[in-house]
Structures are given as C-alpha cells and as structure tokens.
Amino acid sequence: ASALEQGFSPATVFADIPMDFGSEEVYVPLNFNNQYNGPVLMRTALASSLNIPAVYLLYRLGVDNFMDTLYQLGFDSLQGERGRTGLSLALGSGEVTLLELTRAFSVFSRGGSLPELTWDAMPPETEAPTVEQVFRPDTTAVICSMLSDRRARTLGFGFAEVFHTPYPAIFKTGTSNQFQNIIALGSTTEYTVGVWMGNFTGETVIRETGSSIPAGIVRQLLDILTERNPDSAKEFPEPVTYQKAPVCVISGMAPGAFCTSVAEEYIPIAALQNRPTCTWHYNSAGQIRYPQEY
Numbered sequence: 355a356s357a358l359e360q361g362f363s364p365a366t367v368f369a370d371i372p373m374d375f376g377s378e379e380v381y382v383p384l385n386f387n388n389q390y391n392g393p394v395l396m397r398t399a400l401a402s403s404l405n406i407p408a409v410y411l412l413y414r415l416g417v418d419n420f421m422d423t424l425y426q427l428g429f430d431s432l433q434g435e436r437g438r439t440g441l442s443l444a445l446g447s448g449e450v451t452l453l454e455l456t457r458a459f460s461v462f463s464r465g466g467s468l469p470e471l472t473w474d475a476m477p478p479e480t481e482a483p484t485v486e487q488v489f490r491p492d493t494t495a496v497i498c499s500m501l502s503d504r505r506a507r508t509l510g511f512g513f514a515e516v517f518h519t520p521y522p523a524i525f526k527t528g529t530s531n532q533f534q535n536i537i538a539l540g541s542t543t544e545y546t547v548g549v550w551m552g553n554f555t556g557e558t559v560i561r562e563t564g565s566s567i568p569a570g571i572v573r574q575l576l577d578i579l580t581e582r583n584p585d586s587a588k589e590f591p592e593p594v595t596y597q598k599a600p601v602c603v604i605s606g607m608a609p610g611a612f613c614t615s616v617a618e619e620y621i622p623i624a625a626l627q628n629r630p631t632c633t634w635h636y637n638s639a640g641q642i643r644y645p646q647e648y
Contacts, residue, residue, distance in 0.1 A: 355462070356423050357396075357411055358493045364500070364596075364620045367393045367606035368407035369647055375413055375441050383409040383445065386529065391509060392648060393604055397500045397619065402510025403527065405445055412444040424448075426488050427458040428468060446528055456539060456548030462498050462524060463541040463590070465491040478583075492593035496620050498524050502590065516569045521580050521587035527569050538568035544586035545579045547572045596620035599629075604642060607632040614640040 358364070370391040374382045385391075385405045391398075399407035412420055420443065421436050431450045432439075439448055453471070461468050466489035500506060501524035507517065517525050521542060528537040535552045549568035580587050599621045602613040609616045612635035621629065634642050 355489050355493050355497050356415055356420060358496060359490060360415065362396065362411075363606075363622060363625065364396050364496055365601045365606040366396045367604075368396065368399050368404075368410060370394050370399065370404055370406050371648060373406055373410060375409065381409075381441055383441075386510075393606075393644075394509070395601070395603060395606055395617075395619065397503060397506045398509055400497075400500050401503050401506035402508070404510065408444040409441050412441050417441065417443060423488070424458075426468070426486060427454075427461065429454050429458065446530065452537075452548050452550045455537070456546055459526065459539045459548065460541060460546035461488055462494045462501070463543050463546060464494075465591070466494045491591065492595045495591050495593040496596060498522075498590040499593075499620065501526060514566065514569075516566055516573050519573065519576065521576075522589050523576055524590075525569065525572070527566075536568055538572045540569070540572035540576050542576060542580060542586060543588040543590060544583065545576060547575045547579075549575075593620060595623055597623050597626060599626060602632040602635065605632045605634040607634075610635060612637055612640060 357366075370385070370393070372382075372390065374380050383405050386403070390406070391404065394402075394404065394407060396407075398404070417440060418436065421432065421439075424432055429448070429450050431454060432448050435448060457469065457471060466487055468486050468488050502522060504513065504518060507514070511517070517523075523540055523542050526539045529535070534556050535550065537548070537550050539546070539548045541547070549571045551568050597620070598618045600609050600616050601607065601619045601621070602609045603615045603617050604613070606619075608629040608631045610632040613632050614635065634644065636643050
C-alpha cells in the first residue's frame with residue numbers, strides 16, 4: 355500500500371530472482387518454497403506471499419520510511435526499534451501483538467482508516483470512530499482486489515478452498531522460519547479476524563507449512579459472522595482514480611502484437627496515455643528478450 359502511494363503501479367513487475375542486500379552483513383532472502391519465479395506482477399507477488407519481491411520493495415521504500423507508516427498504523431510494539439531492524443522487517447522480523455496486527459489489517463477493508471478499539475459490543479447501527487486516515491481509499495481498494503484474487507494466489511497456494519468464500523473477503527497468512535508462529539488474517543467490509551497459533555516457549559509448532567490451519571479458523575469465524583449478518587456481505591469498492599486495462603503479464607507493459615499472455619490490471623488513469631508497449635516479446639514465435647537482470 356505504501357508503494358502504491360509512492361508511485362508504484364499494480365502493473366509494476368518485480369524480479370523474483372536470487373538477490374542479496376547489505377555490505378558488511380549480507381542478507382539473502384528466500385521464498386518459502388526455495389524457488390524463484392522470474393518477473394512477477396505486484397498482484398501476484400502480494401497475493402502469493404513471495405518473500406524476495408517484498409524485501410526488494412522495502413529496500414526501495416526505505417526501512418525508516420516504512421517504520422513511520424507502521425507507527426501510523428498503531429504498531430506501538432515497534433517503538434524504539436528504529437535502527438535495530440533491517441530489511442527482514444518485510445518478512446515479519448518485528449515482534450508485534452496480534453491485536454496490533456489485526457487492527458492494522460482492518461484498514462484495507464475500511465477504506466484506509468484506522469479504527470479505535472473497544473472491548474464493548476456496539477449497536478449494529480453504530481459506526482466505529484476512526485483515529486486517522488492512513489491510506490487513500492483507492493489504495494486500499496486496489497489492495498483488496500489483490501488479496502481477494504483467487505488466481506493471483508495460485509502461484510503460492512494453489513486453489514486453496516479455505517480462501518474461496520461465497521462473499522467478498524481478503525486474506526493474508528504468515529509462517530515464521532521454524533514454524534514457531536503461524537498466523538492468518540481475514541477481512542470483509544464489516545469484519546476483520548486475526549488468528550495466531552504458536553508456543554510461548556518458542557518451540558516449533560508444526561513441521562510443514564501451517565498457515566492453512568489458522569486460516570481455516572479465520573474462514574469459519576467469517577462464515578459465522580456473515581451468516582449472522584447477511585447484509586455485511588458487501589463487495590469491496592472499486593478505485594476511482596484507476597482504470598482496468600490490458601497488460602502483458604510478463605513485462606507489465608501494454609501488450610504488443612507478440613505478447614502471448616495478457617491480463618486486465620488497474621492502471622492509474624493519469625498514466626494510461628503514456629504506457630510503453632511491451633518490448634520483451636519481439637517476434638511471432640513468442641520469444642522473450644529479458645532485461646539483463648534476469
């Protein structure tokens with residue numbers, strides 16, 4: 355979301371390739387399956403939880419700038435951590451509470467506003483007060499589109515049924531390296547749920563990717579809440595400053611005559627007229643001339 359507000363586009367292509375960062379202490383991030391996927395659109399990188407593009411993006415945004423955003427989102431647990439953490443922050447190295455994480459995740463389905471929290475149930479007609487508008491509504495609308503996109507997450511999760519809801523919903527999961535923590539977050543326009551499973555001693559919880567377990571609980575809770583309040587099953591809003599347009603899924607550019615795979619993606623309306631046409635596909639055989647980094 356921070357990247358979208360700083361000029362990145364949903365059609366931006368990230369290099370999911372071996373990378374290392376740093377000088378004295380080298381940091382080499384890996385994807386959870388130890389594979390590389392080459393060029394991937396932002397939508398795929400986010401929905402499929404690809405680690406390397408996330409670290410690269412934090413490198414571009416700057417750790418200090420991102421910390422400022424996290425403070426805005428209410429992550430008080432990170433106060434005092436500035437200067438102590440690095441690019442691993444993109445993959446969850448900062449220790450925060452589940453309450454902070456769930457509250458912050460709710461900004462996407464709330465149009466960018468961060469809610470105050472209360473332990474008291476409020477009447478259904480009561481609108482929760484907002485503390486701050488952290489992101490623009492169009493930014494969060496694009497994020498909701500990405501995190502609810504079943505096809506975009508297949509690279510990382512396949513067609514996991516746990517995420518396939520009969521109502522609009524977004525999901526994000528996380529698993530720490532040694533599986534001490536497995537986390538899932540889910541949200542509709544009305545409800546946000548966060549589940550952590552772990553062991554307070556820090557021991558391994560499960561010996562395989564376990565985020566589908568808390569994800570199943572998140573899904574069940576959202577099912578129950580939505581069933582109790584059918585009017586809550588609303589569509590996420592469409593962004594008004596973006597327009598869907600065809601893109602080459604390899605280069606992210608406007609498709610040319612030789613592009614073999616094309617998809618619709620949100621493009622800032624102001625950028626529609628000046629989009630470059632794909633230069634990666636260069637002949638009728640569909641061959642690709644990749645940039646040097648690949």
